[in-house]
Amino acid sequence: MSQARKPIEYADASAEVRAVYDDIMATRKTDWINHFWKALANDPATLQRTWDSIKQIMAPGALDPLTKEMLYIAVSVSNQCPYCIASHTASARQKGMTDAMFHELMAVVGMANETNRLAAGYQVEIDEQYKTV
Amino acid sequence: MSQARKPIEYADASAEVRAVYDDIMATRKTDWINHFWKALANDPATLQRTWDSIKQIMAPGALDPLTKEMLYIAVSVSNQCPYCIASHTASARQKGMTDAMFHELMAVVGMANETNRLAAGYQVEIDEQYKTV
Amino acid sequence: MSQARKPIEYADASAEVRAVYDDIMATRKTDWINHFWKALANDPATLQRTWDSIKQIMAPGALDPLTKEMLYIAVSVSNQCPYCIASHTASARQKGMTDAMFHELMAVVGMANETNRLAAGYQVEIDEQYKTV
Amino acid sequence: MSQARKPIEYADASAEVRAVYDDIMATRKTDWINHFWKALANDPATLQRTWDSIKQIMAPGALDPLTKEMLYIAVSVSNQCPYCIASHTASARQKGMTDAMFHELMAVVGMANETNRLAAGYQVEIDEQYKTV
Amino acid sequence: MSQARKPIEYADASAEVRAVYDDIMATRKTDWINHFWKALANDPATLQRTWDSIKQIMAPGALDPLTKEMLYIAVSVSNQCPYCIASHTASARQKGMTDAMFHELMAVVGMANETNRLAAGYQVEIDEQYKTV
Amino acid sequence: MSQARKPIEYADASAEVRAVYDDIMATRKTDWINHFWKALANDPATLQRTWDSIKQIMAPGALDPLTKEMLYIAVSVSNQCPYCIASHTASARQKGMTDAMFHELMAVVGMANETNRLAAGYQVEIDEQYKTV
Numbered sequence: 001m002s003q004a005r006k007p008i009e010y011a012d013a014s015a016e017v018r019a020v021y022d023d024i025m026a027t028r029k030t031d032w033i034n035h036f037w038k039a040l041a042n043d044p045a046t047l048q049r050t051w052d053s054i055k056q057i058m059a060p061g062a063l064d065p066l067t068k069e070m071l072y073i074a075v076s077v078s079n080q081c082p083y084c085i086a087s088h089t090a091s092a093r094q095k096g097m098t099d100a101m102f103h104e105l106m107a108v109v110g111m112a113n114e115t116n117r118l119a120a121g122y123q124v125e126i127d128e129q130y131k132t133v
Numbered sequence: 134m135s136q137a138r139k140p141i142e143y144a145d146a147s148a149e150v151r152a153v154y155d156d157i158m159a160t161r162k163t164d165w166i167n168h169f170w171k172a173l174a175n176d177p178a179t180l181q182r183t184w185d186s187i188k189q190i191m192a193p194g195a196l197d198p199l200t201k202e203m204l205y206i207a208v209s210v211s212n213q214c215p216y217c218i219a220s221h222t223a224s225a226r227q228k229g230m231t232d233a234m235f236h237e238l239m240a241v242v243g244m245a246n247e248t249n250r251l252a253a254g255y256q257v258e259i260d261e262q263y264k265t266v
Numbered sequence: 267m268s269q270a271r272k273p274i275e276y277a278d279a280s281a282e283v284r285a286v287y288d289d290i291m292a293t294r295k296t297d298w299i300n301h302f303w304k305a306l307a308n309d310p311a312t313l314q315r316t317w318d319s320i321k322q323i324m325a326p327g328a329l330d331p332l333t334k335e336m337l338y339i340a341v342s343v344s345n346q347c348p349y350c351i352a353s354h355t356a357s358a359r360q361k362g363m364t365d366a367m368f369h370e371l372m373a374v375v376g377m378a379n380e381t382n383r384l385a386a387g388y389q390v391e392i393d394e395q396y397k398t399v
Numbered sequence: 400m401s402q403a404r405k406p407i408e409y410a411d412a413s414a415e416v417r418a419v420y421d422d423i424m425a426t427r428k429t430d431w432i433n434h435f436w437k438a439l440a441n442d443p444a445t446l447q448r449t450w451d452s453i454k455q456i457m458a459p460g461a462l463d464p465l466t467k468e469m470l471y472i473a474v475s476v477s478n479q480c481p482y483c484i485a486s487h488t489a490s491a492r493q494k495g496m497t498d499a500m501f502h503e504l505m506a507v508v509g510m511a512n513e514t515n516r517l518a519a520g521y522q523v524e525i526d527e528q529y530k531t532v
Numbered sequence: 533m534s535q536a537r538k539p540i541e542y543a544d545a546s547a548e549v550r551a552v553y554d555d556i557m558a559t560r561k562t563d564w565i566n567h568f569w570k571a572l573a574n575d576p577a578t579l580q581r582t583w584d585s586i587k588q589i590m591a592p593g594a595l596d597p598l599t600k601e602m603l604y605i606a607v608s609v610s611n612q613c614p615y616c617i618a619s620h621t622a623s624a625r626q627k628g629m630t631d632a633m634f635h636e637l638m639a640v641v642g643m644a645n646e647t648n649r650l651a652a653g654y655q656v657e658i659d660e661q662y663k664t665v
Numbered sequence: 666m667s668q669a670r671k672p673i674e675y676a677d678a679s680a681e682v683r684a685v686y687d688d689i690m691a692t693r694k695t696d697w698i699n700h701f702w703k704a705l706a707n708d709p710a711t712l713q714r715t716w717d718s719i720k721q722i723m724a725p726g727a728l729d730p731l732t733k734e735m736l737y738i739a740v741s742v743s744n745q746c747p748y749c750i751a752s753h754t755a756s757a758r759q760k761g762m763t764d765a766m767f768h769e770l771m772a773v774v775g776m777a778n779e780t781n782r783l784a785a786g787y788q789v790e791i792d793e794q795y796k797t798v
Contacts, residue, residue, distance in 0.1 A: 328765035
């Protein structure tokens with residue numbers, strides 16, 4: 001399946017793909033592209049759509065970029081996605097996540113996964129207080 | 134299985150369980166106990182251990198309590214745990230989560246779940262840059 | 267989608283489906299069929315295949331039926347499947363699961379879900395000692 | 400645990416296991432057995448039951464074999480199962496999955512995983528229109 | 533959290549939201565909006581981005597819309613998302629999914645979830661034949 | 666992130682961490698510490714809390730330690746956690762899990778993951794008989 005998911009290097013990329021790569025590097029203030037985007041580049045429509053979404057979602061807003069990156073790690077760890085854990089942990093470090101923050105993040109994620117199952121296993125009914133929309 | 138998971142009300146609780154309930158209410162500055170703890174109260178050892186862990190983990194530290202609550206939501210949403218989503222969304226609101234913060238939280242959690250699968254499906258190799266421990 | 271997943275009652279079932287229902291009731295020493303099988307009965311091939319597999323797998327062997335039922339609960343809780351949690355918890359009770367056993371089961375399942383994520387989040391390498399096949 | 404999960408080669412297999420291997424190769428029109436079956440061969444009952452089920456389920460029917468293989472990939476990617484993603488992606492290619500089909504498959508799987516969490520996180524109520532069985 | 537996730541009806545929607553609703557109804561040739569979109573409408577940016585992505589991804593291409601809808605169901609079932617299962621099953625029916633197709637879809641999804649765990653539990657190594665990119 | 670998750674060897678550990686290591690080795694009657702604990706040792710609070718919980722939960726009780734270890738495997742396999750599968754399979758073997766027990770464990774875990782999805786996909790309603798708390 002050589003054409004379907006082989007990483008596409010900048011030198012081999014179409015103008016369309018290069019434009020996304022350039023925007024990724026400019027937005028992230030970096031000079032390299034990680035494997036995730038090089039794989040998606042096999043499908044330029046998905047590369048473009050995914051990057052546009054990520055760029056919009058991860059931008060500073062009501063939540064700061066570091067908090068967003070830690071939320072990304074929380075999801076990736078719950079889903080057991082090795083690539084995602086490695087890449088977003090690195091990104092969070094670049095955005096200022098300290099060792100202490102990483103440790104607390106892991107503790108919360110671990111605990112949440114535990115109590116999620118206790119709530120399910122005990123078949124806990126949702127309290128009336130939580131039902132108001 | 135009436136003894137195993139039926140909610141235990143304060144009036145019916147042992148001194149041991151009441152002590153945990155009291156600590157939960159004092160710590161959270163509230164006057165009621167939600168169903169999760171009332172269910173766990175059927176197993177006082179797990180009630181005590183779980184509360185002790187939650188109290189330690191969710192306390193202010195390198196991460197503030199609201200960030201921790203949003204991480205809890207991120208995990209609960211990824212795991213499709215209705216009780217946990219309802220209860221921790223309510224808790225986050227009480228700790229100051231605004232509508233805008235909730236919306237951005239949802240956007241990040243949704244996106245992370247999407248890219249977790251793109252990374253897996255494209256069988257993306259971890260970049261050397263991410264491997265340094 | 268009335269034909270695709272509406273519960274099929276014994277009175278309305280084909281001879282083929284009734285034969286499976288009869289075997290379920292005889293094997294389980296019960297006089298009713300739960301909704302799961304009534305739904306699968308819309309697809310007799312899947313009803314038959316699934317029951318044959320369950321009957322073989324859940325029979326006494328190197329593991330006793332109660333242990334197998336608790337393993338079923340452990341999986342169902344981890345997967346957040348409400349129907350499965352309710353039905354297999356009831357089955358385990360019928361096979362002798364005590365309150366104390368249920369409580370310890372929940373504690374293990376909760377803890378395993380927690381440490382599964384700590385192992386992932388810390389990107390723990392598998393020890394050489396565990397690699398021998 | 401050498402006896403429990405070490406791959407069993409054809410030359411070392413019992414007549415019972417060889418019969419399954421032969422049927423796998425004949426059905427798939429191939430001359431080799433992949434690791435999955437060689438591992439299951441440690442438990443001939445599970446090897447036989449699993450192959451019988453797979454053979455029945457993956458056969459041409461109301462859905463064609465390629466569609467079924469892509470459904471298999473969709474599940475395997477959602478579950479983060481590296482072996483399953485690799486093996487079923489290869490199988491789908493052999494059955495005619497083009498690059499374009501693979502790309503669209505990935506896009507759908509990614510998106511479904513995203514909206515699954517948006518639906519959960521926003522605690523969306525099921526519309527009446529969807530409740531008719 | 534009344535402003536954050538309460539369904540927004542067409543009559544109460546902003547022009548921006550109404551434009552998305554109109555496009556959903558025109559694209560789907562229907563005269564109503566399901567709860568999912570009414571919930572997302574609390575965050576117009578996510579409503580717009582999610583609809584744009586869904587519209588692009590679910591359009592006819594190398595895969596037909598019914599196949600895509602069944603892939604959506606496969607993911608939603610694996611993730612235990614009740615809303616998503618209900619809504620996409622209804623959509624697939626509207627696009628022509630027959631009872632027989634639904635039954636085979638369920639059989640494949642169930643089986644894939646089973647073998648995903650057998651592959652993991654037996655710690656099956658990826659065959660060399662599957663590693664060529 | 667060298668300080669955050671690099672394995673901490675006994676020789677380099679603080680007195681606080683060594684005390685936990687010593688208790689792990691004494692409790693497990695072994696002379697080495699596996700990578701999981703060496704990683705957690707970067708966060709002594711989580712190391713201590715997690716070990717205290719594990720020690721309490723996995724001790725003999727209404728369920729024997731081998732049954733608990735197999736429940737741990739059932740969860741780890743369902744979650745696709747390679748480290749956890751490898752380490753707890755090894756632990757179960759040390760506690761007496763035979764090949765036959767391992768095979769039946771895998772069969773149950775696989776089947777439970779299958780029927781969990783059939784129950785979800787067929788949108789099976791919980792029987793009244795299962796609702797009594």
